[in-house]
Amino acid sequence: MxxxxxxxxxxxxxxxxxxxxxxxxxxxxxxxxxxxxxxxxxxxxxxxxxxxxxxxxxxxxxxxxxxxxxxxxxxxxxxxxxxxxxxxxxxxxxxxxxxxxxxxxxxxxxxxLDIASNLFLGREIRRGGVAGQLFRFLDQRAMQQKAEVFLKQLGILTIQNMKQSVETLSGGQRQAIAVARAAAFGxxxxxxxxxxxxxxxxxxxxxxxxxxxxxxxxxxxxxxxxxxxxxxxxxxxxxxxxxxxxxxxxxxxxxxxxxxxxxxxxxxxx
Amino acid sequence: MTRALSGDAPTLPQEVQRTLHAHPAISPTLILVAAWITFTVINPRFLQPGALSLLVQQTAIVAILAVGQTLILLTAGIDLSVGAVCVLAAMVMAKITSEQGVPGVLAILIGIAVAMAAGLLNGILVTRLKLPPFIVTLGTLSIFTAIALLYSKGATIESGVLPGELNSTGHTWSVGAFRITAGVLLVLLVYVVVGVALRKTAWGRHVYAVGDDAQAAGLAGVRVGRVLLSVYVVAGVIYGIGAWVMIGRVGGASPNAVVDANLESITAVVIGGTSLFGGRGGLLGTLLGALIVQSFSVGLALAGVDGQFRLLAVGILVILAVSVDQWIRQVKA
CATH class of the missing domain: 3.40.50.300 (P-loop containing nucleotide triphosphate hydrolases)
Known part of the structure; x- marks a missing residue:
């Protein structure tokens, strides 16, 4: 440069x-x-x-x-x-x-929406085959597992349940979810x-x-x-x-x- | 953060609030069970197969219209044109078979297509012109009602002049002492299909997200306008199917049918725990809500109470349901 x-x-x-x-x-x-x-x-x-x-x-x-x-x-x-x-x-x-x-x-x-849904909002993981391609069925287990991995990597271990809705989190935890989403996809x-x-x-x-x-x-x-x-x-x-x-x-x-x-x-x- | 908060144990109201927050169908379930017990104690005929079968059949029309209404309320909208769309579709189905000789199945499909177009119009006005759903559907309520009346010249078409396909939703089977109609089964099928779509598909997730926080959903990459439009179109299709169910149930198509459907469907959805502010609720609650409304009609009638008390009871329930929703929404971390 x-x-x-x-x-x-x-x-x-x-x-x-x-x-x-x-x-x-x-x-x-x-x-x-x-x-x-x-x-x-x-x-x-x-x-x-x-x-x-x-x-x-x-x-x-x-x-x-x-x-x-x-x-x-x-x-x-x-x-x-x-x-x-x-x-x-x-x-x-x-x-x-x-x-x-x-x-x-x-x-x-x-x-x-729950944590996993928020992390993958607009970029959901879908099931394979016709169910996923045509009917856009979600692979909820994969999203929850990946969500856990993302949050663990960033050290937000206090959040346990990926099915918890985001509004039950504190402001800092919510922002942490937003940052984790950016980190996961950016x-x-x-x-x-x-x-x-x-x-x-x-x-x-x-x-x-x-x-x-x-x-x-x-x-x-x-x-x-x-x-x-x-x-x-x-x-x-x-x-x-x-x-x-x-x-x-x-x-x-x-x-x-x-x-x-x-x-x-x-x-x-x- | 969680550790700091867990220091003080949650009080009982907080526990209740949190539980209701996580499972919004609990309150309508409790209301329905309490109502059924009360009405059965007052008049044991209430839970007899005959009365129960009738209750379910009477619930069917409001129940199916409330599916579309639920979708729209989930996006923080409201649909005041439900009944008008349903009546318009029913008149089209009945008139083109009885007067133009269109085959029954095709007539049903055309009727559903008309309802879909009506939903599309609502959707376009909401998403493209950015008009509030309340105003849009208030306007189309009058427009669709007027079209239905002009088209049918205000005349009812009796089931006698209609082909079998149109009346087929009224077909009854006996299961023991219970009587189940094809219409009821069709309504349940719609609940299952739309319920699965809402819970298991990306589309369903986006419907909730758009109603919850449209701006956040948009920034996350959800095509907000497209999701909204799809919701109005799907709701239209459901109202069209509802028209078919109505023809079977009422025995013909009348331009003056289901006049209370607008408020009753909203009532059912709201009592069922779906938030008027969008993003929260579901179809299980709506089905329970529709049953609650109808149970009050049947139960109070069987109790020998003046029918006006039903309105009173439903009114109180609506206000109660919305208050509970407001309270649940304030749940804290």
Whole structure:
């Protein structure tokens, strides 16, 4: 990776490229909503086994940026590369199929459905033969067994019964289910949009632990959050979004939270 | 987290709440058993084979319409056009055989197709125009009723002029002292087929997910619009089959039949524990709910009570059922 492939990012010098290969790269993303500029040419990249934190004030274009990465929005111009290949996402489904999973703040799970059903929602395991192909009969045992494996791998052992409905779980456990789903199906990148905003401290830590595990498995992680301690705790690099552009890319080792906030709010310039 | 919570043992109400939450068919079962015991104590004829057979036959029409209603309520919708679709389908079946000489089986299929088209129209208005199901079906209730009345010129078609196939749902077998009609068996078959589809297939899972949280389902990759549309179409087909059952049961097709079907089917579904807010409930509860409603009619009549008390009792049951649902929904981890 050369610096030339990252034009315009001023703070790249003190935040070098990730050690491993870049898995997701965005170049010059722009998005306008009528007269309102959401993104004015944003570059971003995340490596395999790297956590990229994304911070920014309200209206800085954080959500727009994330929606462009996950297919919820299509940028007006600019290009996404996945594993170096140019990709275009028209729908969230496209991004998902390409290996990018998203965890949302609150909308991740259907509360009345059980854990296994939620993990496999929209991607159910079906029985073989005509029953599965034509009538879409579910292989419920396989889904429950796999669900148990997923949750065990992520160390959420406190949940015993995969037939338990998700609404009987705590907020942190629910979010853990959403993260587990992303982990199970996201082969390349997991984007977490404010995953801890609705959670308490302990529960946030559970989710952050899972984020670290996904990173250690070699996934690229994009973590969007308003919670600076969370971002500083898990991120390898931090993308500061401001006024529709990338104001800086920091490392938690070289910049304090207050410095980050200062850049984010425009009180300081890199 | 579980450890921290298990520190204080759950109180009895919490246990009850949790149990009802996990098994929503329990409350309608208890109500039905209590009602049957009470009515039998008041009048021992209630549980005699004759009265029971009649009870089941009388339940059949509302029971089958309530299957479609359950599907729609599970998606957090509501269908006020149930009765109108059923009547329209029945009039089409009866009129094209008796006047155009269409063969019976074909007439039944055409009638079901008309009901399916009616469901499709409801579904398109809900999914494409994004109108609330209550408003859509309130409108189509009037539209389908008007079409049925205009088409039939308000006249009833007696079973005498209908071919055997149309009346065949009224065919009765005697099993000991019980009498079972083909219509009742057909209704049970519909319950089994739709019940299996809801519990065992990806489609069923998606119906629950869409009703539970449409946005979450959509983000998880469920095609929300398509699932919703399919639910309205399937419900239409079920109402069409219901029309056939009705012709056999009532003995002909009348544009003024099943006028109470809309509210009765919703009542049965709600008493059966399916949530008006979607995503929760099932067909077993609906069948029990339909039986409960009819048991109150028959039981109160056998008890020699004024028929108006039935309405009163059903009204109280509905409010009770919805309150229980609200309470169950607040279950905590």
């Amino acid at each position: 050369t610096a030339a492939s990252d034009p315009g990012v001023t703070a790249q010098n003190d935040a070098p490229e990730p050690a491993t290969g870049v898995v997701l790269r965005a170049e010059g993303l722009t998005k306008k909503f009528g007269q309102v500029v959401g993104l004015a040419g944003v570059d971003l990249h995340v490596g395999a086994g790297e956590v990229l934190g994304v911070i920014g004030d309200n209206g800085a274009g954080k959500s727009t940026l994330i929606n462009c990465l996950t297919g919820a929005l299509t940028p007006d111009s600019g290009q996404l590369y996945l594993d170096g290949e140019p990709v275009v996402f028209r729908r969230p489904q496209d991004a998902r199929e390409a290996g990018i999973e998203t965890v949302y703040q609150t909308l991740g799970v259907a509360p009345a 082969s390349k990148v997991v984007v977490l949009d404010e995953p801890t905003a609705a959670l308490g401290v302990k529960e946030s830590n559970l989710v952050l632990d899972m984020v670290r595990q996904l990173r250690d498995r070699g996934l690229g992680i994009v973590l969007v959050s308003h919670n600076m301690p969370n971002v500083w705790a898990v991120s390898d690099r931090i993308h500061v979004q401001r006024l529709g552009t990338c104001a800086a890319v920091l490392r938690p080792q070289t910049h304090t939270m207050s410095e980050g906030v200062a850049i984010m709010t425009g009180a300081a310039v890199v």
